[in-house]
Amino acid sequence: MKGYWYLIPVSVTLGVLTKSQMNYWLLGLFLIWILYLYHKQRLGIFPILISLIASLFFTWYIPSPTQLENTAPHLPDKKEHQMTGKIISPIDEKSHSIQFLLKDNSHDNTVQVVYFNGKHNTASTSGRIHSLKYGATCEIKGIMEVPDQPTNPGQFNYRQYLFGQGIHYQIIVNQLSDLKCSGSGYMHRFYKLRDMLTTYVVTNTSESTSAWLSAIVFGDDSFLPKDTIELFRRWSLSHLLAISGLHVGLVLALLYFILIRLLGLTKENAQWTILLFLPIYAVLAGGEPSVIRASAMGFVFIAINKLHMKWSVSDVLSFIFILLVLVDKYIIYHVGFQFSFLVTFGILLSQKWLLQDGFSLFQMLKLSFISQLIILPLYFTYFFTFQPLSILLNMIIVPYFSFFLIPSLFILFILSPIKLIAAILSSLINVLQEYMLAMITYIDNSFSTSLSLGPLPLSITVIYYVIFFLLMKNLHYKNLTKAFGYGILLVAVLVSGAIKPYVSNVGYITMLDIGQGDAFVVELPHRKGVVLIDAGASFSFDSGEPTEKVYTQVIKPYLLSRGINKIDAIFLSHEDTDHNGSLSFIIDEFKVGAIIVSQFYELGKQEIDSLNKLGVELLRLNENTAVTIGGESFTILGPKKDRASSNSNSLVIYGRLGGKGWLFTGDIGVEEEKNILQEFPGLEVDVLKVAHHGSNTSTDDEFIRKLQPEYALISAGKNNRYGHPTQEVIDRLEKYDTTILRTDQDGAVQFRFKKDKEGTFYRQSP
Missing domain, CATH: 3.60.15.10 (Ribonuclease Z/Hydroxyacylglutathione hydrolase-like)
Known part of the structure; x- marks a missing residue:
């Protein structure tokens, strides 16, 4: 299977799409494709068999949202329930609510527990909140319900969102006295450490700096203004607010420099330290799929290097994809998981083209172009709209984040006990951030040319990715004339979606x-x-x-x-x-x-x-x-x-x-x-x-x-x-x-x- 592990994630993805969309022609096309590769002697029988087995297994293993909805237990309307279970998520405590996930002992179902309008100002209330810990065993009383279906076209489907995470229903707790928890799990220590570090950041830095520190270092964007988050989403910059491969790579480079240059560790000991650090950082950074993927890739590459093994990047990426889906069969429905793997796959697919010019602004433009192009169908599916100029804006903002903001924030976090240096660096970051946000806002107000298509049909999406693959293949082999033709076809696919309302009677x-x-x-x-x-x-x-x-x-x-x-x-x-x-x-x-x-x-x-x-x-x-x-x-x-x-x-x-x-x-x-x-x-x-x-x-x-x-x-x-x-x-x-x-x-x-x-x-x- 060496060099062909990518076939399994492809077969898994097509299997899940087939199951959720009930379009069996997708698997038929996949079968025709791999048989064609076999006929051309570019693929052996063993990878074909493994791919088909994986497709069948994961199609059975991963439930569709419809299946989840059908298997959710029947609940009488608005009746009070009591249950016992174990907390299996960090505690999400906000000013207006407390939320966490509970594994129900009686049905082995995952339940989202929600307590609204908490005013935590009494000793007993404070004690109950502190008893909410990852791994704690709880007795809970509240109103159990399945979230309502959306009642408007285009409206966010919260019920399907929960089902896509394996959450069968919610239990709404009216008062904290109905939450009785005790004990904790081993992972609670890491989540507690994350909370302590976040509190330290908020307490010891300015409001603006702490908001960016929390987002970039710990993956918690709840302190950023909603307008800023929406502005970044509108211009396809949200990946900079979510800890990803870029963040993890910079963290590892900074850590490696400190261990080797400042602490004098050998390369061998530095690598062992990083291997121990990566799983911990994945938890401290919020445990989102993008950071898990990036941390896992870093871990695997260091591990196989120490074992003197040679794996291709695509094989490592595919192996991690399979491992994560086996560990959590619902993760494939997570938007961050889809975006993270798709962008990484797109970059791998076009790596030779990207490296043709060495390091240059043109290379940054190409990287931005590939990253935006590969996720475009998903972007229309989830957000309905896209800013074409975001490709150029990413070329400006990504280097700023990569070479200044992210390293500066990590350095600021490390040096925060040294008040004078921290104050100077914090002031510099705040000034530059104000200019950066002002520039994006100006572009948003003056040059907004959003393209709104709504979700692309599955058939159009498949055609889009086939043409994209052919485009990258011809760029890879410098067949520029053919690549230009496929680029025109790619634009034609998007235009066909844009003009559909204008030709429809x-x-x-x-x-x-x-x-x-x-x-x-x-x-x-x-x-x-x-x-x-x-x-x-x-x-x-x-x-x-x-x-x-x-x-x-x-x-x-x-x-x-x-x-x-x-x-x-x-x-x-x-x-x-x-x-x-x-x-x-x-x-x-x-x-x-x-x-x-x-x-x-x-x-x-x-x-x-x-x-x-x-x-x-x-x-x-x-x-x-x-x-x-x-x-x-x-x-x-x-x-x-x-x-x-x-x-x-x-x-x-x-x-x-x-x-x-x-x-x-x-x-x-x-x-x-x-x-x-x-x-x-x-x-x-x-x-x-x-x-x-x-x-x-x-x-x-x-x-x-x-x-x-x-x-x-x-x-x-x-x-x-x-x-x-x-x-x-x-x-x-x-x-x-x-x-x-x-x-x-x-x-x-x-x-x-x-x-x-x-x-x-x-x-x-x-």
């Missing part, structure tokens, strides 16, 4: 489930226009201001998953937060053509100035006027006059889409409904957006009787405190055989249509 109207609020997204066929009708948000009970939760968890993921970068117009029915609260977040990140409101909509000077600064047109439309977007007409039916109430002054919009008449009513009341019937007696409405979330102040019997809508859409929060929709409204709609679709029961509701042909409604929740 399918349109979508989606009522997003944002809880107690309205948010509709209209996508016209051939992407002729994208329109939002309201963009609500939740609000903070402390300040009364809109929060970004709805935007970041529902609206933004949906838009990006659909490949939407530009919104032609946003209709705002009225000023209430549950209808307009996400507007400021949207216009900050998306290009918006126009905001359309009624003549009575109140906008402050600051809001108007913000729209003008961003180049967003503000349109105030009167009753019985229309605006055309992407060839479709949207007619305003109200308000006719100022009724001195934001709800009553709601913008009422009518349009014909997918062969149906749509009426969006905001939060109007019975009087406004009567006015619409009087002013527009021949109105044909097939789909009614029920006013005010189904409140009994709207949806009068006469209104429904005269309009006779085929469908009624109700946007209401699950178990909301207002009792929406009321039973009266439900009864009225059912009286006239109207099909009711509501977000609190159906999740997001999507209507798919082709041009003027009648479409079909789909529920997100079963």
Whole structure:
């Protein structure tokens, strides 16, 4: 198998994809490929047999998320449970929660234990927290549940995320007295040491320095501002915040220098010291897959060197892949594991091309290019969007981190007891970090050209990687003409994904489930226009201001998953937060053509100035006027006059889409409904957006009787405190055989249509 160990990780990956996607053609293609290599006498029968056996074994051994969901124990809703088990993870203690994993003794299942809103200020409480240790045996009482499924397209699937880690359910603990733990495991000492070192860093360095020290040295980015983490993610720089091969390599080089040059150890003793250090550092650095992979590779290379064995880098990487998957069969679903191995594999695949120019800026550009290109399909799968200019930005930022920031932070940590030197170095780091962040922020504000495609289909992803492999192969052998051709093909694959909405004759109207609020997204066929009708948000009970939760968890993921970068117009029915609260977040990140409101909509000077600064047109439309977007007409039916109430002054919009008449009513009341019937007696409405979330102040019997809508859409929060929709409204709609679709029961509701042909409604929740 020497030189062919890479076949096993490939076969394992294809087996897992086959199992999770139910696409058996992948294994068929793999079989054809290895038989072709055998026919060409480039592969022996033994590697083929080992690869096939490994594929079958790991396909059986690694459960798919669907299997995990089906094998999770049935739980009565919201019932209190008691269990005994052992803590098998570090304790994640934050200001608002405590979390850890527990191995349940009775079912041998992994459970996530969560305690919210802990205020740790009593002696008994402090004692209970200190009893939470890795390896401790615990008796726990709490509400056991399986996390809800996402109710919107593109929304993060937390249930699948937990299942992908082998976590079957959560137990929510209401009070710390329901946590009774004792004892600890051997690994607790290392996690305790990590906590002590992190506390030492936070206590003895400035807030900014300690945040970067914790992230870079110990793999804990919780002290970094959320805006910084998001900025790095947006520009594909997140790998610099996660301890990876780059960090571990620099740590080993620094440690080797100290051991040999400063402490005078022999090379033999220095290597033994590093072998002992690497497993400990992997734990101290957080134990993420990327640091485990890098530490394991360093360990294996030193070990085989001492044993006078010769293994190729690809064989070592493959061996570690197999070992980690055998130890933890769920690790293959970890995003960090996938990114780490994929980038390393891409670099190995292109190492000869990378080394052709020696050390140079061009080499750094090539390294950045390969690293970004190899993970691109995964990036679209998990984040829906990519910044092409991140390739160039990585070329600038990676050397800065490699040659200054990472070494400086490790040196600062080592020299932190020497206050004067530590203060000088800390000040230098803070100044340069401010300049670095200012530069990235400037680029983000001035040159952001994000490419949003949404997840690529599996078939397109496979084609992408086949072309990528051929591109690297031809670069390796300096067949530049062929390489250029494959590069063009690679771009064509991405372009095909980008233009798909523009060649598709399918349109979508989606009522997003944002809880107690309205948010509709209209996508016209051939992407002729994208329109939002309201963009609500939740609000903070402390300040009364809109929060970004709805935007970041529902609206933004949906838009990006659909490949939407530009919104032609946003209709705002009225000023209430549950209808307009996400507007400021949207216009900050998306290009918006126009905001359309009624003549009575109140906008402050600051809001108007913000729209003008961003180049967003503000349109105030009167009753019985229309605006055309992407060839479709949207007619305003109200308000006719100022009724001195934001709800009553709601913008009422009518349009014909997918062969149906749509009426969006905001939060109007019975009087406004009567006015619409009087002013527009021949109105044909097939789909009614029920006013005010189904409140009994709207949806009068006469209104429904005269309009006779085929469908009624109700946007209401699950178990909301207002009792929406009321039973009266439900009864009225059912009286006239109207099909009711509501977000609190159906999740997001999507209507798919082709041009003027009648479409079909789909529920997100079963």
